[in-house]
Amino acid sequence: MEDLPELPPVEVHCHGFGDVDFSDFTKVDLDRLDAWCAREGVLSLPTMYLHREQLAEFEEFVREYHRMRGDGLLPHIAGIALEGPLLASHGGTPAATVWAPTRHEWERLAALGSYGLTYTVLSPDAFSPASELHDEPGARETGFGWIIPLLMAHGIRPALGHFTRADPQASAELVTEIVELAWQSDWTDNGVRVVTDHLFNDMPLKIRHAFRSSRARAERDAVIASYDLPSWSLDTMAEIAGPVPAAIMQQAAAGRIGACINFDGEHVDLAIAARAVQLMGAENSMMMTDRCDSARLGGQDLHHIVDNGLWYQEDGIVAAGSVPLARQQANALSQGLTPEEVHALVAGTAHRVFGLSVHADLRLPTA
Template sequence: MSSIRANREVKPFEVDENGMRPVEVHCHGFGDVDFSDFTRVDLSRLDEWCATEGVLALPTMYLHRDRLAEFEAFMRRYAEMRKDGLLPHVPGVALEGPLLSHRGGTPTSTVWAPSRQEWERLAALGQHGLVYTVLSPDAYSPESVLQDDPNLRTSDFSWIVPTLLAQGVRPALGHFTRDNPQRSADNVDAIVEIAYQSEWSGTGVRVTTDHLFNDMPLNIRHAFRTERARRERDRVIESYELPNWTLDNISEIAGPVPGAIIKQAVNCRISACINFDGEHVDLALATRAVQLMGPRNAMIMTDRCDSARLGGRPLHHTGDNGLWYEENGVVAAGSQPLALHIANAKAHGLSDADIRHLTTRTAHRTFGIPVAAEAVATAA
């Protein structure tokens, strides 16, 4: 069954007792709409789709350097529509990149180092609804694919992060290299510290992440995506002795990077995103990570794309799972609706209260989504 059809069969979410709706924090496309083709995105249609599913959405886009002006025009249009009350289900927009140390499943041409002027232009979009941009803590490492970009050395995190935060744009940490895990973890801690020493014009949490356990150095196997891998899954997971994971040993067991993120989340300085589709990350690992961080510091992200196209690239499924793949076999996105993530979380022992935080309350708090405004919009 295609993901589009599956999504349409999902019962819409209802507003909870506090007037909040679930938030799809990191999603790439609903229906046949590729969010990264932002010049063609029909925002009214997107809002209607969200209303049909009963969710709020933070559409996440890729950005080519030569399309920055077009993106600025899109964000101004988005802000005007929000001001007119026309997009109650789309409380913000996000970017994946461009400052990534490796492209992962992102289009190669959307990985680039902005100049200072380009950073200032991106930061200014915080006033028009840009809520976060994914950047790699390893962008300046010797292994980064950006090493030859002439703009890389025109700025550093000590300037970039305050520049973004001063306009309300959060850094979302992800796309790590795998060459020096401890250095990567130290970079996470350094960026978080810079963020909390910076001027902050927004509300909520100042730092978020891309999906935990994906695109980062690990000491464990985090996913079992093929039939052959799944035959080994129970033995491998049992060997990890998940009940014995603690904040004291998580960095040693899982790796310094997930350890740093989880500890910063526990300290309420990061709202960490994690998948519960069972395909990006094994569900037992995702559940244990949430238990360590606390559901109040974590958000389910779907990484969802409903159609076989993302960022101008054709995608395909394999017979092993529901992930979207590029031609070269690299995972590009997920395809499962939020309802499936919730069902998986419940099946692995997370309570209804936990899930309300993971899908709704943490995101509202993190991104400063006004509850009263959402309740009014829903009533209307």
């Protein structure tokens, strides 16, 4: 087998390492985080939630990150990411971190692209009547026809996720519209212009995509067999899984989206995740952990349940994962993906999507 290029794995979407909650960014020690990444042999894109009243502090944090990178520090922190604030349904995201920025607030966020803000998760149907944000003043003075070109002009990728379930077909059409807007806009960075939050989670589906309890797992083999995964094709995904995942997968297969998917076996069934990667192409797919190592995230306490290793909020909604990247790689290999495909999932695609090799020498760290 041909030797794989020595690109370090990338933690594309992660919320906390060790006892560090990235969303408490006023207390994040960037030097310590970089050292943690170095020990694990990964690059990271720490993903944060943002309270509206902390926007100025977030601006200061990102600019400090940029200053340190300019001094040759933080080689393992490849950028900063946001989950939200423009989310149609908050899901596991703290409700207080979901809000519709005004034009001025979007301009302030967009300006951070020059300092290392790499992507922001937003909902294509955030302005729809079913969205939690529909009636917010900020939603009435903006719109994606203005927001997407603004983000593109500052090198910030929209990451699509957190959909409503009211009108799947309309949401799917909005996915296509946003991708088209992004690819028609002026772009000031390298790599792919659009990414996603994790495929199959927080979106309308026609299939059962996860089996998180003992009772559900007892039914799992029969359900998966009934799906006849080998027969799945991109052309039939809308009928099988729903218009939203179909739109994302088709755009990813065309190279217009870098799609994230979780291989912890708990966010998404491993067989479904592996088949999705085969259809999109590993070169267009990125493994994400949604990882948090401690029982606190974004100002909320989390807990485990007996049946799985996910982190839950008080109301029983999944907030984050806990399975590290190395175990997810093993999971992907167990589903028949080749070492080359898994390397693309954990390293190659992310380096291409985020243009990482353009910005730095990113060889594997030596012991």
